[in-house]
Amino acid sequence: MEDLTELESGAEHLRLVLAVGEIGVWDLDTVTGKAWRSLRHDQIFGYDRLLPSWSYEDFLGHVVDEDRAAVDETYGAALANKQDWSFDCRILRADGELRWIAAVGRFLKDPESGHERIIGHVMDITERKEAEDRLRLLTSELNHRTRNMLSVLQGMVRMSARRADSVAELERSLLGRMEALSRSHALSVQLSESALRVWDVIDSAVSPFAPDPERFVVTGATGATLEPKIAESLSLALYELTTNAIKYGALSHEQGRVSVEVSRLAPGRAQVVWRESGGPRVAPPERSGFGSTLLRSILRADEGEVRIDYAETGVTCVIELPVGHDAAESARATRGEARLEGRRVMVVEDEFLIAISLEMALSEQGALVEGPYTKLAEARQAVSTRPDAAVLDVRLGTESSLPLARDLAALGVPLLFVTGNVDGEELKQEFPDSEVLSKPVSEDRVVAELKRLIERHG
Secondary structure, eight states, X not given: OOOOOHHHHHHHHHHHHHHHTTEEEEXXXXXXOBEEEOHHHHHHTTOSSOOSOOBHHHHHHHBOHHHHHHHHHHHHHHHHHTOOEEEXXXXXXXXXXXXXXXXXXXXXXXXXXXXXXXXXXXXXXHHHHHHHHHHHHHHHXXXXXXXXXXXXXHHHHHXXXXXXXXHHHHHHHHHHHHHHHHXXXXXXXXXXXXXXXXXXXXXXXXXXGOOOTTTEEEEEOTTOBOOHHHXXXXXXXXXXXXXXXXXXXXXXXXXXXXXXXXXXXXXXXEEEEEEEESSSOOOOXXXXXXXXXXXXXXXXXXXXXXXXXXXXXXXXXXXXXXXXXXXXXXXXXXXSSOSSTTOEEEXXXXXXXXXXXXXXXXXXXXXXXXXXXXSHHHHHHTGGGOOSEEEEOSEXXXXXXXXXXXXXXXXXXXEEEEESSSOHHHHHHHOTTOEEEESSOOHHHHHHHHHHHHHHTO
């Protein structure tokens, strides 16, 4: 084989760089609007082979509606100012897949034709955008959790300081409450992908005190599920009630008893009744306890309520709070008249049992379920079918479903996010027409919200 000339060697090196970097190159004549491209350029736009021709209008036709005006504006500015052209945008490929691209072009004047040209390159940056989304999501979630935890700790310090008569007492009360908060938080993280039951919260809050099962009885609808922030508040309140019962109430006396009864009030509502008996005579405290104060402040936004009766025979605390449904109730609720008859609903959920439960619940309502998809790539390949609605878990293992959500939103598909670790307010900012449910959530709640969402979108 003959040695390559220096020019040929440089050209071969350039081709290698473009191939390894999966970079498409193009040369656009701004007068005629026609463009020369490399094969990789057309492959980025979803074509298996090089098309016979390509123009600026062909390119613009692939840009999604929401990005088209901005891209065209940058092109016009590049021509008017005879400057370089660069942009990021979303495109709908020939095969129906929605992707992100980045392009950079250099403004030149052809010495032979006198035509102005822009030559440049284009790259598929979808994976980079998804990585940025995941990082933004993780950072946002960390900031949100940190702010919430600091607020809780501030309130904990203030309330403990008001009630402590010494530094030693303040230390003991603070450490105890922080341990209770830590147990509740650990429980929320452990069970965030399934269901945080009332029983789990009661057991986590009370078990460190090892109460005698003969003197501490829990009954009722303890399978009802709770959102993590409600569970955290209930855990702290139960810790406060338990420590007070041990120090001053029923559990400070050998004959004392505590019963905790959980009962349903209505769909989505439950009542937890803490009742002490057989202990010393009770007198109302001069100051409100930390647990009940925290619970009142947090549940107010969720239409919850706390009532404490300091009767002489024993303390009774009634806590009304929002709950989900247990598995049996969810199955009953989703049976009956079909509300989603014939609707095609995409389900994206990486937790197998949750995905199957959703599929069954939606199918029983007459919906035609697409999926469930457990991986982002599989779901994005199905976007071109344009479902009537989509139920999306935001976190799919190490991936984020937000790129998929943007694909669907660009096509006008109603979105219902069901997530256990993402700020709903931030999701609503980017997807204002969507609905957000926090895990754990019952299947019948998903069905009801999905029906309302579809009806609202016509």
